Amino acid sequence: MFLPILRNGILIYFQEGGPIGLIQNGDIINVDVQKRRIDVQLTGEELEQRRRKWTPPPYKVNRGVLYKYIKNVQSASNGCVTDE
Numbered sequence: 576m577f578l579p580i581l582r583n584g585i586l587i588y589f590q591e592g593g594p595i596g597l598i599q600n601g602d603i604i605n606v607d608v609q610k611r612r613i614d615v616q617l618t619g620e621e622l623e624q625r626r627r628k629w630t631p632p633p634y635k636v637n638r639g640v641l642y643k644y645i646k647n648v649q650s651a652s653n654g655c656v657t658d659e
Contacts, residue, residue, distance in 0.1 A: 597625040 594615065598604070603616040636642045 594622060597622055597629060599625070 597617075598615055605614045605616070606612075607614070634642065634645055636645070
């Protein structure tokens with residue numbers, strides 16, 4: 576399963592239950608810098624099983640500017656915008 580290499584968007588994929596959020600201790604991860612890829616050695620079926628059991632982690636803050644940012648920011652593929 577391909578994991579996107581992003582600098583600022585990794586946490587969103589974790590918080591929303593993307594493949595990064597489904598990785599567990601002991602999973603084998605391959606990093607190919609030249610191809611700009613990170614791959615985890617799991618089948619689609621294994622990821623789907625984990626996704627069904629997954630629950631989002633709680634936010635680390637529940638008020639203030641950082642909380643507003645967390646609630647409003649879009650994914651990196653959409654430019655991490657907060658004003659739409």
